[in-house]
Structures are given as C-alpha cells and as structure tokens.
Amino acid sequence: MTDMTFTEATIAAMQEEMRRDPLVFAIGEDMALQGGVFGQFKGLPEEFGVHRVLDTPISETAIVGAAVGAALCGARPVVDMHFADFITTAMDEVVSQAAKARYMFGGQCCVPMVLRMPDGAINSAAGHHSASVEAWLLHTPGVKLVVPSTPADAKGLLKSAIRDDDPVLYFEHKSLFKMRGEVPDGEHIVPLGVAAVRRSGTDVTILSYSQMVYRCLDAAAQLAEAGISAEVVDLRSLRPLDWDTIATSVRKTHRVVVAHEAVRTGGVGAELAAQIGEELFDELDGPVIRVAAHDVPMPFSPPLEKFVLPGAAQVVAAVRRLL
Amino acid sequence: MQRIRRFEERAEELYLGGELPGFIHLSIGQEACAAGACAALGTDDYITSTHRGHGHCVAKGAPLDRMMAELYAKVTGSCKGKGGSMHIADFSVGMLGANGVVGGGANLAVGATIAARLRGSDQIALCFFGDGASNRGPVHEAMNLAAVWNLPVIFFCENNQWASTTSVKSVMKIEDVADRAAGYGMPGVVVDGNDVLAVYTAVSAWVERVRNGGGPVLIEAKTYRMRGHFVGDPQVYRDAAEVQAQRANDPIQRLEWRLLAEGRLDEAGLARLKDEVEAELAAAVQFGRESPLPEPEAALEDLYATPLPGGVRP
Numbered sequence: 127m128t129d130m131t132f133t134e135a136t137i138a139a140m141q142e143e144m145r146r147d148p149l150v151f152a153i154g155e156d157m158a159l160q161g162g163v164f165g166q167f168k169g170l171p172e173e174f175g176v177h178r179v180l181d182t183p184i185s186e187t188a189i190v191g192a193a194v195g196a197a198l199c200g201a202r203p204v205v206d207m208h209f210a211d212f213i214t215t216a217m218d219e220v221v222s223q224a225a226k227a228r229y230m231f232g233g234q235c236c237v238p239m240v241l242r243m244p245d246g247a248i249n250s251a252a253g254h255h256s257a258s259v260e261a262w263l264l265h266t267p268g269v270k271l272v273v274p275s276t277p278a279d280a281k282g283l284l285k286s287a288i289r290d291d292d293p294v295l296y297f298e299h300k301s302l303f304k305m306r307g308e309v310p311d312g313e314h315i316v317p318l319g320v321a322a323v324r325r326s327g328t329d330v331t332i333l334s335y336s337q338m339v340y341r342c343l344d345a346a347a348q349l350a351e352a353g354i355s356a357e358v359v360d361l362r363s364l365r366p367l368d369w370d371t372i373a374t375s376v377r378k379t380h381r382v383v384v385a386h387e388a389v390r391t392g393g394v395g396a397e398l399a400a401q402i403g404e405e406l407f408d409e410l411d412g413p414v415i416r417v418a419a420h421d422v423p424m425p426f427s428p429p430l431e432k433f434v435l436p437g438a439a440q441v442v443a444a445v446r447r448l449l
Numbered sequence: 450m451q452r453i454r455r456f457e458e459r460a461e462e463l464y465l466g467g468e469l470p471g472f473i474h475l476s477i478g479q480e481a482c483a484a485g486a487c488a489a490l491g492t493d494d495y496i497t498s499t500h501r502g503h504g505h506c507v508a509k510g511a512p513l514d515r516m517m518a519e520l521y522a523k524v525t526g527s528c529k530g531k532g533g534s535m536h537i538a539d540f541s542v543g544m545l546g547a548n549g550v551v552g553g554g555a556n557l558a559v560g561a562t563i564a565a566r567l568r569g570s571d572q573i574a575l576c577f578f579g580d581g582a583s584n585r586g587p588v589h590e591a592m593n594l595a596a597v598w599n600l601p602v603i604f605f606c607e608n609n610q611w612a613s614t615t616s617v618k619s620v621m622k623i624e625d626v627a628d629r630a631a632g633y634g635m636p637g638v639v640v641d642g643n644d645v646l647a648v649y650t651a652v653s654a655w656v657e658r659v660r661n662g663g664g665p666v667l668i669e670a671k672t673y674r675m676r677g678h679f680v681g682d683p684q685v686y687r688d689a690a691e692v693q694a695q696r697a698n699d700p701i702q703r704l705e706w707r708l709l710a711e712g713r714l715d716e717a718g719l720a721r722l723k724d725e726v727e728a729e730l731a732a733a734v735q736f737g738r739e740s741p742l743p744e745p746e747a748a749l750e751d752l753y754a755t756p757l758p759g760g761v762r763p
C-alpha cells in the first residue's frame with residue numbers, strides 16, 4: 127500500500143497505461159505547462175512528449191470530436207474536459223458521435239475513449255464551474271459512467287476505463303483531488319460495475335457515489351449514535367450498475383435512501399428509485415427517498431451554496447423519515 | 450461516377466416505390482467530387498462524410514450490394530440495418546461514416562489522423578462537408594486544430610449552392626468557402642467540382658504535401674445539387690429554370706464527351722461500361738431485396754464492445 131492523493135493516483139494510472147500501450151494518449155487544454163488545471167496530468171508531458179500529451183487550443187468540440195475520430199481508428203484517447211460543465215460545448219460529439227457510432231454502424235467499430243470530467247461544487251466556483259452532470263449522460267445509451275470516491279478507486283477505475291473498448295465518462299469530484307488514501311501497490315484494477323459497501327448496516331441502505339459518499343458516512347456515524355444501523359453503498363459506476371449489490375442490501379434493510387450532489391429532478395436518484403420500485407417493491411417498508419441538491423444552478427455566495435448542496439444532515443433527516 | 454449515379458437513381462426509384470424506409474439524400478450532380486477526390490486517396494486513407502454519403506461510400510470502394518442492403522434496412526447491410534442511408538459506413542475501406550449531424554465528421558477526420566500518427570502510419574484523412582456545414586463551429590475548430598498541428602487532413606467542401614432550402618448566397622458574405630482557410634493559415638483552393646479530372650488533379654496535388662507534414666488544405670469544389678434536398682422534396686425554394694440550366698454542366702456527360710472526343714473511349718466501350726454497372730447494380734438490388742430483415746432482438750446488440758453485465762435493459 128502507498129499513501130497518495132487522488133490526483134497522484136490518477137497520474138499513476140495514466141503513467142502505467144501509457145507505458146503499457148503506445149496508443150493511449152491524453153488530450154486537452156492547459157496540459158503542456160501545467161499538467162492540467164488541477165495538476166492531474168503532471169509529469170506526463172515530460173515523460174511522454176507532445177505527441178502523447180496533446181495540448182490544445184480552447185476548442186472543446188474539436189478535442190472531443192478528434193478523440194472520437196482517433197478512437198474509431200484504433201487509438202485510446204483520454205480527454206480532459208477541464209470542468210465537467212463544459213461538456214455542453216461538446217455534447218454532440220459525446221451523445222451523437224461517441225455514444226452512437228458503434229451501434230449505428232452495426233458493430234463495425236468501437237470507441238475506446240475516456241472523458242475525464244472534474245465535477246461538483248467547491249469554493250464558490252458558482253454557476254459555470256460547479257455542476258454534477260452525470261444524469262445527462264446516464265440518459266445516453268452507448269456510454270459508461272464512472273464515479274470514483276477514493277484514491278484507490280480513482281486509480282483502479284481509471285485503468286479499467288482506459289482499457290475498456292467503449293466510451294467511458296469518468297467523473298472526478300474537484301474536492302476529492304487532494305484527498306489522501308491507501309492505494310494498493312503493483313497492478314491495481316477495479317472493474318467497472320462493481321459497487322463497494324463502505325459501511326455495513328441492517329436498518330437502511332444509503333446508495334451514493336463520488337464525494338457524497340463521505341457525507342453519507344458522516345450521516346451513518348451520527349445515526350449509529352442514535353442506535354440506527356445504516357449501510358452505505360458506494361456505487362463506483364452508474365453504468366454498468368452493480369444491481370446485485372444494491373438488491374442484496376435492499377433485501378437486508380428494506381429501506382433505501384439515494385444521495386447525490388447533483389440536482390434532484392431527473393437525476394440518478396430518480397432512476398434508482400424507479401428501478402428499485404419496479405423490481406424490489408415487495409422488499410420495501412417505505413418509499414425510496416432522494417437526497418439531492420435543490421433544483422437551481424450553483425449559486426456563488428457561500429451560505430447560498432451551502433444551502434443548495436445536500437449534506438449529512440439531509441441524509442440523516444431522510445433516514446429518520448423512513449424509520 | 451456511373452456507379453454512384455445509377456446506385457442513387459435506383460435508390461430513388463425504390464424509395465418512391467415504397468421499398469426503402471427512412472430518408473434518402475441524393476448527391477446526383479456531385480459525383481465528380483466523390484469520384485475525383487477518392488481516386489486520389491489510398492485504400493488505407495480515411496474519409497468522413499455527410500448526410501449525403503452514398504457517393505463517398507461508393508467512391509471509396511464499398512461494395513454496392515452491402516450498401517443497397519443497408520438502404521433496404523436488411524441484416525446483410527454494411528451497418529446490419531442500424532444506420533441506413535444517412536449513417537452508411539464501411540470501415541473496411543476507411544469510410545468512417547455518413548453523418549446525420551451537419552459538420553459532424555470534421556473533427557472525426559482530425560482524430561483519425563491523430564490515431565494514424567500515433568501508430569506511425571502515414572494515412573491521411575479527407576473530410577467531405579457542405580457549404581452549409583462550413584458555417585458551423587465544429588468545422589472551424591477542426592480546421593484550426595488540424596492547421597496548428599500540421600495534421601494530414603484535406604477539408605473538401607462540396608459547395609452545391611444549397612443547404613436544405615437555403616441558398617449559400619444568403620448565409621455567407623464571401624463568394625468562396627475556400628477564403629476561410631486563410632483564417633487558419635492554411636491554403637484554400639477552388640476547383641470545378643463538376644470536372645472529375647480537375648478534382649482528381651487538385652486533390653492529388655495536395656495529397657503528397659499533406660501526407661508529408663505540409664499541413665492541411667481546404668479544397669472547395671463548386672458543384673450543384675441536381676435533386677431535392679431529400680427524395681420527395683417539393684423544392685419550393687428554387688426555380689426549376691435554375692436547375693434546368695445546370696443540366697449542361699452534368700459531370701458524367703462532360704466526362705463522356707471528353708473521353709469520346711479524345712478518342713480514349715468509343716461508343717461501344719461506353720455501352721459496355723454501362724452494362725457492367727447495370728449488372729452490378731441489379732445484383733445489389735436483388736441482394737438487398739432478398740436479404741432477411743434483422744431479428745427484432747438484434748436492436749439490443751452492438752451498443753457496447755464490452756457488454757454490460759445484465760445486458761441492455763428493455
């Protein structure tokens with residue numbers, strides 16, 4: 127085990143995969159001199175050179191579109207979106223091209239690309255730099271969605287994403303970049319579609335992912351003091367989804383809270399509540415309750431931001447509603 | 450050119466006869482662009498295409514029978530009936546797909562050359578796009594990126610004077626799309642897009658330079674869309690006289706006259722050539738017609754290369 131930050135874990139994943147496969151390359155803005163806006167590509171330009179770490183003009187459409195073209199022709203691009211919010215400027219390239227190419231062309235090709243998307247709210251970044259946009263893409267068959275919450279997963283899931291032959295959207299919460307954690311030494315792979323039970327419990331299942339997992343663990347600790355045993359499941363990827371782990375937990379606890387930082391309406395929570403309602407209705411002792419951000423863009427002023435974001439208190443309140 | 454023309458004329462008949470589903474966009478009148486440009490490329494080189502992609506696909510060497518089967522929405526089609534006319538593709542000949550999104554192929558072409566460079570291959574990419582597409586942002590981003598990185602991309606604009614119902618004159622302040630190349634520091638040239646030899650010569654002249662690190666080029670071929678925007682288009686937006694006046698400029702007629710005048714082909718040779726095309730096409734139509742439709746469950750296949758556990762949910 128080595129203690130490292132989430133950022134360092136992603137760099138290690140990139141290094142290992144770029145050394146392993148000469149067709150893996152990184153592309154994005156502010157790569158060459160800074161190693162990415164959050165330093166998550168640091169050292170790569172020096173080791174791999176400008177043909178493997180491509181420093182682009184501010185042209186999100188071109189970056190993502192070119193990555194799709196490169197993937198169609200056998201390369202394995204890892205794209206940095208700068209901020210997940212900016213995916214709107216290349217939405218067509220993701221939704222119409224990357225996600226559909228393999229299907230529309232009858233399986234003639236595949237699109238092995240990764241989009242790294244720093245998402246979530248930190249430091250009053252406000253309306254254009256704080257969003258969690260996974261639900262837009264969950265609604266898009268043809269892409270896979272990964273939402274790591276620990277340095278170990280950041281590494282293991284990024285390696286899996288790079289090796290996957292499909293387009294993978296890798297959401298890295300900006301507040302996690304500096305987080306430290308133990309990462310297994312040697313080849314460490316976390317397969318897509320396997321959830322992790324971060325805390326086991328018997329009274330309620332809390333489904334979450336990314337940074338929100340920590341607020342749920344806080345909530346579970348508070349609940350434990352009140353004698354309530356909460357199980358916290360970190361989904362780790364939203365597509366493929368680890369339905370087995372979800373169902374096993376629900377059959378044990380019979381109560382479900384889904385918690386995410388993204389806004390509520392049409393979100394991942396809505397989808398999970400619907401699936402659980404359809405398939406596990408008889409197991410439930412109450413409705414599936416969602417904890418999510420209020421349905422507004424992220425405001426600037428700290429008290430406003432704090433109000434909009436869901437925290438441990440909202441998770442505790444949701445569990446109390448069920449019990 | 451003859452193969453493209455006859456393929457599309459047959460597709461038009463079959464569509465109007467109710468045999469083919471979906472929408473069909475024909476490139477009749479523009480064959481010299483596809484044929485001339487693709488003839489200058491190697492089989493390994495890539496092309497990206499537009500929503501009007503039959504000609505590009507044929508010119509790049511795709512077999513007509515699998516193309517026709519795709520138009521018939523049959524399982525034997527090049528995309529197994531999942532793409533149809535507007536998304537026809539044949540990766541075996543470097544044809545990376547027609548595109549239902551106007552301008553959608555430009556950045557794919559740029560990316561294709563990035564992949565080629567990583568593999569140490571000298572393949573180039575030629576991106577077909579329309580005058581309408583030249584007004585879209587993705588095309589400009591693609592041209593800029595290819596230019597700053599000296600990528601081996603030929604941006605080939607088929608200026609057929611119309612974008613759906615909109616005349617190019619009403620949406621562009623300049624006469625030539627090629628002028629836009631200057632903004633990216635790359636050469637822009639205009640060629641007679643109804644003269645196949647002129648297109649072939651122009652593209653050939655740039656292929657080597659582009660392949661050898663000279664950077665991209667924008668070639669604008671002036672041509673004309675003889676048919677409606679799509680099959681069934683009533684064409685209320687333009688004068689029949691305008692279309693009529695263009696008949697004298699038919700690229701296939703022009704080549705025939707020239708070959709006959711120069712004595713490189715005689716009437717018998719021409720007839721033989723047309724018979725060959727007819728036979729190939731008849732076989733393609735028969736193949737399309739007689740091939741089976743896909744099984745409905747095939748709708749859930751081909752989405753992912755590494756399928757999801759539990760499969761695609763209904």
Ligand SMILES: Cc1ncc(C[n+]2csc(CCOP(=O)(O)OP(=O)(O)O)c2C)c(N)n1
Pocket residue numbers: 499500501549550551578579580581582583609611612613674678
């Ligand atoms: C992004 C986008 N906008 C609009 C359309 C609808 N549309 C399809 S073809 C077309 C005209 C395109 O004109 P041009 O690029 O000149 O190509 P041409 O049809 O002349 O071959 C339009 C507007 C589309 N498919 N995609």
